[in-house]
Amino acid sequence: MxxxxxxxxxxxxxxxxxxxxxxxxxxxxxxxxxxxxxxxxxxxxxxxxxxxxxxxxxxxxxxxxxxxxxxxxxxxxxxxxxxxxxxxxxxxxxxxxxxxxxxxxxxxxxxxxxxxxxxxxxxxxxxxxxxxxxxxxxxxxxxxxxxxxxxxxxxxxxxxxxxxxxxxxxxxxxxxxxxxxxxxxxxxxxxxxxxxxxxxxxxxxxxxxxxxxxxxxxxxxxxxxxxxxxxxxxxxxxxxxxxxxxxxxxxxxxxxxxxxxxxxxxxASIGSDLLARYQGDSRFKIIQNPGFWGYRLLFNMEKKSIFKEKEVRQAIAYGIDQEELVEKVERGAAIVASAGYLPKDHIWYNDGVKKYPFDVEAAKERIGDRKITFQLLTGNSNTEVRIAELIKISLKEVGIDVDIKSVDTKTRDHAINTKDYEVALTGHGGWGSDADILRERYATTVQAGSSPSSNIIPGYENEEIKALAQQQLGETNVEKRKKIIFQLQEIIAEEVSFLPLYNTTGxxxxxxxxxxxxxxxxxxxxxxxxxxxxxxxx
The missing domain is CATH 3.40.190.10 (Periplasmic binding protein-like II)
Known part of the structure; x- marks a missing residue:
């Protein structure tokens, strides 16, 4: 950098x-x-x-x-x-x-x-x-x-x-x-x-x-x-x-x-594929962006009760080839997101959380004899449509059928705010914020007028996450608070109540x-x- x-x-x-x-x-x-x-x-x-x-x-x-x-x-x-x-x-x-x-x-x-x-x-x-x-x-x-x-x-x-x-x-x-x-x-x-x-x-x-x-x-x-x-x-x-x-x-x-x-x-923002055009040319300077912007999948457990089952959420995580998304959509200018939410560039990132590499058998094992279909709501940008298409293809391999609905960004954001979706793809910044972002994302009540980057997990609550999230908020000792944040990331990654996909670097x-x-x-x-x-x- x-x-x-x-x-x-x-x-x-x-x-x-x-x-x-x-x-x-x-x-x-x-x-x-x-x-x-x-x-x-x-x-x-x-x-x-x-x-x-x-x-x-x-x-x-x-x-x-x-x-x-x-x-x-x-x-x-x-x-x-x-x-x-x-x-x-x-x-x-x-x-x-x-x-x-x-x-x-x-x-x-x-x-x-x-x-x-x-x-x-x-x-x-x-x-x-x-x-x-x-x-x-x-x-x-x-x-x-x-x-x-x-x-x-x-x-x-x-x-x-x-x-x-x-x-x-x-x-x-x-x-x-x-x-x-x-x-x-x-x-x-x-x-x-x-x-x-x-x-x-x-x-x-x-x-x-x-x-x-x-x-x-x-x-x-x-x-x-x-x-x-x-x-x-x-x-x-x-x-x-x-x-x-x-x-x-x-x-x-x-x-x-x-x-x-x-x-x-x-x-201008560029991907890895355009680096050679400017490298070695004294007229230009290139700086690498930290991975504090990313995409994630939101599960509406009120509208689709099957998502209340952790095994189903984990199956979807195993069934999406996130490395493929990084290579084919971002041409390598991204990093696979942590299932614990805080990205690799965050000062309190926990590398020891559960990971979900693409694994067809692990996904099928968790699906069992369930028949899973859902509609995936996405924006209409080329990037988001491409992400959705690749998700559909990889989940098909594990027996999950996806119907893609592409709308303009404002319509998609409004649907998320009003909980009018089954699964939604959204991208936003703010991933580098204070670690209290874990409480805001996973342990707070959705407020009217929330933005699409706010906590929105309709139908999901976890008392252990809520207790730890509240505990870190009042912890005055840095190392003790960091320990709580690391523990939170581990539980969040296990629960995968929504699925972080990747963080753009570029x-x-x-x-x-x-x-x-x-x-x-x-x-x-x-x-x-x-x-x-x-x-x-x-």
Missing amino acids: ILKNKVFKKGSIVLLILLMLTSMVVGCSKTATNEDATVADTLELKETTDAEEPVIIRLTGGDYGYPTPFQHYPRGPGGYKMQLVFDSLLERDENGLIPWMAKEWEISEDGLEYTFTIHEDIQWQDGKPLTMEDIQFSFEYFEKHPPVWNPVTMDGKAFVEKIEIIDKDKIRFTISEKNVTILEKIGDVRMIPKHIWEAIEDPDAFQGEEAVIGCGPYLLTNYNKEHGTYEFTAFENYWGSKPVVEKIQFVPASDEVLAFENNEVDL YTVYQPSKYDDWMYMYDHHTVSHSKLSYLQRK
Whole structure:
């Protein structure tokens, strides 16, 4: 992996230190609307950028919703666009959480109080100063009106009991019970200006210029829903590290690699089959993505009761040739997923969990004389259709008949959310998150409006998993918590209540002569999603 180890100028906290700390406690600019011209129509593409010229980065477009906390689409490209506009108390660099709007914080000995000291020079993009009342309001408003990405609740309940403004630059949060994930959750809440949102009763319908006023480093200056184009322009009065990139533009590109070679976009994702095209050429730099994006099969045990039988779920796991999926679908740019869910690149990955290599006899032995058929719901992308077809072929060998139903992505995601499927294929990121993701995936109740990457196992409960998942949440000792997480992975792999298939790795290629400050967040797979990729760093 080629990856620059850069340090943000306000300082960072090494991931291991972060884990120990969290475990020991637990000027208005015009905003364009849908009717405006697309970015690609109005701005000239350039091959290179001189030092004196503003840096303009062009990336592959696509509509991911209006980038407010309430109207972006649940998938990553929507949320990370929103975060260019809306800042939070903490951010993430290559190693872990770092100070952001909050320059420092303290955690009480009992792990129930979090006190943050905020930078005093922060202003909203309409020129008004940010106050502690804005921060308090943001948390309280999100409790009443949950945003798309909602870190203010756990299992549908708010975890902050009290918010106190201590000083003009200091605010304290009191939580209901000790929880090792709370620092990250509080730190991830996006701030919205009270003077705009306090009069808004329906944030899902609130659009226009004021809806996208945040205190982040970029203003939204163009959005066209029909064409899936966006333009974000650097906010000149940004309080923090100044943007190096003047404009970030998302433009149409039906073939990303072709668009990259035609200098229409500045970044492209490639598989192993295209590596030779760029390797050894000094014009290009290639970086390998961590395996924090993946595909999995979801079993609806309410709709298809046979899936309640562990032997049937294991038979399906043995009956799918995951190595074949990696080679034929991803051309080797992926890794077989762990049945314990946490992928190989995760810091707490357990390599000792039960594995399910393709084994026709093992599958048939578990099926016995059962007659198993099911409908497999999938999106209509070439990748997902190909995965579904290969699954159908391999399961046919073990005596399981599969009927493939292919629909568009939004329809598939809606069907998952409403539990209108028998078996569903879904792909998403977030596999590198804190290990509490195991509790969220396997031991929580499905909430209304959940995204397709949320826990959705209709008809399944496991008391041992639930008990261990809750235990790790309050475990303050790092090694003891890690031991619980390893045990959880072993039980989860044995139960295979849904089936992780593979995690994509792949590569990102770009021209360093155009821009060379890309970086990964420690738990994420895409450099273009990191806000710090566009800001000044040492």
